[in-house]
Amino acid sequence: MQPDVSFVIAAYNARATLDRAIAGAMAQRDVSVEIIVVDDRSSDRTLDVACAYPKDIVKIVALPANRGPGGARNAGLDLARGRWVAVLDSDDAVLPGRLAAMIARAEKSGAEIAVDNVQVVREDGTPDDIMFPASYLEALGEISLADYIAGNVVFESRFNLGYLKPIFLRRFLDENRLRYDETLRIGEDYILLASALAKGGRCVVEPTTGYVYHIRTGSISRVLELHHVEAMAKADAAFAAAHSMDDSARAAFARRSRSLRKAASFLSLVQHIKARAPLKAIRTALSDPAAVRHMSMPIAVRLRRVAAQFAVAAGR
Numbered sequence: 001m002q003p004d005v006s007f008v009i010a011a012y013n014a015r016a017t018l019d020r021a022i023a024g025a026m027a028q029r030d031v032s033v034e035i036i037v038v039d040d041r042s043s044d045r046t047l048d049v050a051c052a053y054p055k056d057i058v059k060i061v062a063l064p065a066n067r068g069p070g071g072a073r074n075a076g077l078d079l080a081r082g083r084w085v086a087v088l089d090s091d092d093a094v095l096p097g098r099l100a101a102m103i104a105r106a107e108k109s110g111a112e113i114a115v116d117n118v119q120v121v122r123e124d125g126t127p128d129d130i131m132f133p134a135s136y137l138e139a140l141g142e143i144s145l146a147d148y149i150a151g152n153v154v155f156e157s158r159f160n161l162g163y164l165k166p167i168f169l170r171r172f173l174d175e176n177r178l179r180y181d182e183t184l185r186i187g188e189d190y191i192l193l194a195s196a197l198a199k200g201g202r203c204v205v206e207p208t209t210g211y212v213y214h215i216r217t218g219s220i221s222r223v224l225e226l227h228h229v230e231a232m233a234k235a236d237a238a239f240a241a242a243h244s245m246d247d248s249a250r251a252a253f254a255r256r257s258r259s260l261r262k263a264a265s266f267l268s269l270v271q272h273i274k275a276r277a278p279l280k281a282i283r284t285a286l287s288d289p290a291a292v293r294h295m296s297m298p299i300a301v302r303l304r305r306v307a308a309q310f311a312v313a314a315g316r
Helices: 018-026 046-051 068-079 098-109 134-140 145-150 170-175 188-198 226-242 247-274 278-287 289-294 297-315
Strands: 005-011 033-039 058-062 084-087 113-121 127-130 167-169 203-214
Touching: 005 018, 005 068, 018 033, 018 046, 033 046, 033 068, 046 058, 058 068, 068 188, 084 098, 084 170, 098 113, 098 167, 098 203, 113 134, 113 188, 134 203, 145 188, 145 247, 167 170, 188 203, 188 226, 226 247
Parallel strands: 005 033, 005 084, 033 058, 113 203
Antiparallel strands: 084 167, 113 127, 113 167
């Protein structure tokens, strides 16, 4: 029989956390599930952890070369048989009633996509805040393309909707040939959901909390570097060329594009400061003063000191 849900778990050096992710997928109530673990050429014993489960419970894909989060997830999506697909990060977890609630909400509305709230857990295992106020998600009800883009304005969105973990009707993904952008290491989730919305997918909001996001030092999603932002801007340009947008979505897209340019300038500025390249730092600051506003006070103080040193040198 076709399962209700296919969980796709892309795993790279996830030996310490993979059991937790699999356990959450296995514990889903009132839905049938299949679990697909894609080992992205790990250098630890991630594959051994996955292989410890019976093959009728956990299907395993061992990639011959590292393809990154998008590529690993695509390998899992290509094998998925469920009516719905749910991507689960290998260091996160899901609560037992999550998929049943999300599917019920989506099917009642005739939607192809559903999202829910996120519980944040600190690295020491202590629960932190719920990511989004329940009242905010209840008021949203459904997320349009304009809503989603506006909720992904870098450094500016009040609530970053990019952290939402959607489930998709698998048939909708396949019919529209939607897959993750494998060139992205950060932002691949955003482009997939934005593309699905641009293709006419409806995304409903289940305001209850079902996804458990574990903060982990060194996680790629928490380390934003200049080359990540440059890749995101390139992916956004390709998105704009491939999809039509209404006026609201275009306005939100323009704000996001500006924010990416500011973020790139900011990160370039920080990069120059760390490299002790004051002339380059000052040129970057002068070319985009808005980037300086993103800086934390210690870095801003440091920049002023660099500028003062440059002024002294110029005076000589």
